[in-house]
Amino acid sequence: MKNIEFKYSSFVSGLLILFTFLLSCDDNNLEDDMDITNPYVISYNPISGVDGVALNSNLVITFDDIVYKGQGKITITTDVEDAKQVFDVNDANITLSNVNRVMTINPQDFLSGRNYQVVLDKGIVVDSVGNRYFGMPDNEAWTFKTGGNAGDLVAPELVSMDPMDDEAEASVFAIELTFNEPVKTAVGSFIIYDADTDTAVHTINAEGEGVSINEEVIKVSYPAPLAFGKGYYVQFESGVVKDIAGNSFTGITDNSSYNFTTVTGSGTELAVHIPFDTDLSDISGNKFDAVLGPTATAEVTFESDATRGQVARFNAGAYAQLPVHPLLRSVSAANNFSVNLWLKLAGTDSDPAIIGNKDWGSGGNLGWLLCTDDGHEYAPGNGTEHGWIVNIASENRMDWRAAEMNPQAPALSDDVWHMATIVFDRVNGELSVYIDGVEFSNTTIPTSFDLNTVAGPLYDVANDYPITIWEDGTGAYNAGDDRRAAMTGLVDDLRIYNKALSAGEITALLNE
Known part of the structure; x- marks a missing residue:
């Protein structure tokens, strides 16, 4: 009798212990331990049976549960065997997102006007406890038709x-x-x-x-x-x-x-020579052809001028860029260069860029630039402090300003043809600016001519902006203001040299 009582007491005690354990269990853990449901697809995109799917579409699958990549393949077929695509689910073109419920497949572009079918292997995904996707049911198919002409099966030539x-x-x-x-x-x-x-x-x-x-x-x-x-x-x-x-x-x-x-190159110190007769081609021998700026809103056109012959018209919104090349960068004080071009433009408000390689949003940004500066107001001796500017910046900034020269330099933007020449004699530390073959300077203003103060690179080392005509190096400064964007004018015979031009050479250019 005692044995029976002892066994009954032990049984009851065991039940109490089990009941207490079950009460103490975390509900979520219990649910996970009992999760035997396989993940399944709740939507396809494009939806099955749809017509007109874009040729560059991704395929998107949404699952009912959080899933992870498993093993298996995703197969995309059409009636053209060469267009069949097979992806291992662990391919980089297959990704999971949205808390691992959405799978995106990035296939190659589809053929036009074709019926496609997508097949998903069993096990391509698993849920958090290892339940595998069972594959597509026998009564389910994922099909769609692409847009376009199915009759085009001819490869491009x-x-x-x-x-x-x-x-x-x-x-x-x-x-x-x-x-x-x-x-x-x-x-x-x-x-x-x-x-x-x-x-x-x-x-x-x-x-x-x-x-x-x-x-x-x-x-x-x-x-x-x-x-x-x-x-x-x-x-x-x-x-x-x-x-x-x-x-x-x-x-x-x-x-x-x-x-x-490739072209052999000019073999001389002439790096660029664009005549602007009928196009933007460089005839120096380097083939440094200019191109229309990528954000230009107008074309560069070409016309016959009574004074200069064939010239380029830079319409409002047009600008051109030279290519980026080591021969067009002044890296150090050993790299002399000169810029010479003919211009005819009317005065305009603000300070639109004419040519340069810098971000003109700040004069302290690296590089160099020629601009007009409230040119509609300026004439020598009329009391204005504007006119036109040559700006240079490296570790320091320097500015040559027409109104500060002694005597003051003539107007550049007075709707008359002028030859502008900028000589960067970095070896001797001297900037020289000429208009129509005459140099204008002021020895009492060192920051207008002393290149020793800007001994570093005269280009934006980080952005490497191209030399740009009728805009700054970014192609955005003139366009950013209606006054600057309205600038239009004629340009002829741009030459860039990898040397400091002499006064005699500049006179020869003037007389050509």
């Missing part, structure tokens, strides 16, 4: 190249590829090889900032200039270039289909 194949005077800055129809780029690279060593000089992301597209034309800009007088060839894989329907250009994968030799 390359119709011209600049420089041409085997060209002997190629630019050191970029290539342009022209196709027979509008094109786009996809995943991949344009690779520039040294023809002598077969080593890659530049690998340029086809979808990066170095590649721009204008309908049929793809421009590939090098991240740094090529060397003068060297041989190169270009390669890019099939599929890097596609037409709008998604058909792939075959690519160029050998070392003979597209090769060229």
Whole structure:
């Protein structure tokens, strides 16, 4: 009898202990321990059966629970076998977001007008306790149709190249590829090889900032200039270039289909010479051609002038940029240079930039610049303190101001042709500014001529702004104010030298 009582007492005690333990358990932990539900898809984007899906669309899957990448594949198919795409779920093109409930697939662009189907493998995701996605139910399909013309199955054709194949005077800055129809780029690279060593000089992301597209034309800009007088060839894989329907250009994968030799260079101290007769081309021998600024709102046009012949008109909102190259940077006090150009412009309010390589938002920013300064008010001896300015800044700032010279310099913006010349004789520490072949200075103002105070780089080392005509180096200063943006005028015969021009050389330029 005692044994029975003892066993009953022990049983009751055990039940009490178990009941107390269960009460003390965390509800959430208990739920997790008992979670046996597999994650499932609650929505697809694009929704199944939809028509007109954009060719560059991502695919988005939303799950009912927080999930993590598991193992398996995601397969995208259409009736064109070459357009099939298969992704391992752990591919970088597949990401999870929104507290790990949303999966985004970034495929290559789809073909136009095609029916697509997407299949998800079992186990591509798991929930927090390891329950696997069971795969798509037998009665469920994820399908959609892309927009566009399904009849376009013809690959784009390359119709011209600049420089041409085997060209002997190629630019050191970029290539342009022209196709027979509008094109786009996809995943991949344009690779520039040294023809002598077969080593890659530049690998340029086809979808990066170095590649721009204008309908049929793809421009590939090098991240740094090529060397003068060297041989190169270009390669890019099939599929890097596609037409709008998604058909792939075959690519160029050998070392003979597209090769060229870069221009040998001027071989002189003349770095830039743009006559502005019919275009913005440089005839110095360096091919430092200017281009219309990327944010310009008007074109540079060309016309015949009674005094100067063929000239460029910089309309309000137009500006041009020279390429960025070591020959166009003054790095130290050993780097002399000179700028000479002809100008005809009417006076305007404020201080719009005419030419320079700096951010004119502050005169203390690195670089140099020529601007008019309330030019509509200025004439020598009329009491105004404006006119035109040459600003320079490195570790210090210096300003040559027309109204401060002795005697005062003539007006630059009086709607008459003038030749402006700026000589940076950094070796001898002297700035010289000329108008129409005559130098104007004031030896009592050292900050107007003493280049020893700006011994460092005369360009923005961080931003490396290009030399820009009719704007500052950013391309935004004149545009930022209606008064400055209204400036229009004529420009002719820009020359930039990597030396300090002598007074005799300047006179010769005036008399040409």
